[in-house]
Amino acid sequence: MSDGGSIAIRERLRGVSLRPTRQRIALGRLLFAKGDRHVTVEQLHEEVLAAGVTLSLATVYNTLHQFTEAGLVRVLTVESSKTYFDTNVSDHHHFFVVGANEIQDIPFSKVTFENLPMIPDGLEVAHVDVVIRLRRRAS
Template sequence: MQQYTRDNMAELLRSHSINPTHQRIEIAFALFSRQEHLSADQIMSLVNTRFSETSKATVYNTLNLFVEKKLVREVIVDPSKVFYDPNTQEHHHIYNVVSGELTDIDVSAISIGSLPNLPEGLVTEGIDVIVRVRPQNILS
C-alpha cells in the first residue's frame, strides 16, 4: 500500500494537471492518506483540524476539480449524501443506510448480464452499482 505524504500529494496533483496549492494539497491528503469514502463536510473537518482556514466553498470547488480531473470518484448514495472516493479503479459499493458507511465491492463480485440499447452516438462510460443495506432488525 502506498504511503501518502503532503509532498507526494503535490506530485499526484501535478500528474492530473492540477496546480498544487496549499489547500488542494491538504484536501488531497485528507482523502488519500485515509483511503476512506468521505463527505465534503468530513474532509473540511479533517483539513480544518490542522489549519482552520479552508472554507466550505473551497472544499466543494476543489472536490469538483478532483472529480473533473478524474483524481477521485464522486459516489452519490442519495440526493443529499455524496462521498468522494480516492479509489478510481472500477469497483462498486455497499451503502449502509443506517450507519452511513460506504464500503467497496470488487468489480468481479457483481455480474451484469446486459445493458439496454443506447441511443445512436452514445457509448457506456461506466456502471456504478450501489447496494443499499440496513441491519436486519431495523425496518425501513
C-alpha cells in the same frame, strides 16, 4: 509542509495538471493518506479543522470538484441529499448501509450482468454504477 506526503501530493497534482496550491496540498494529504475512502465535503472539512488547517467549506467543496474533474476522485451519490467523493477511481461498485452512512467497495469482478438494455445509436456505456443498499437487521 515539506515532508514526503506533501511531495507525493505535489507530484500527484502536477500529474493531472493541477497547480499544487497550499489548499490543494493540505486537502490532498488528508484525503489520500488513509487509502481508499468515501467522504462528504462536510466530513473532509471537519478533518481539515481538526488538523488545524484554516479552509472554508466552500474551498473544500471547490477543491473536491477540481479533483473530480482531474480524475483524482469520483463522485458517488447514494442518497439525494448526500454526495460522497471516492478516492478509488477504478471500476468498482458499492454497498451502502442505510441510516449509518457507511459505504464499502465491492470489487468490479464480484458483480456481473447477464444483459444490459439496448444502447441508443451513437452512444456507448461509459460506466455502470451499482449501489446495493443494506440495512441493519432488527434485533
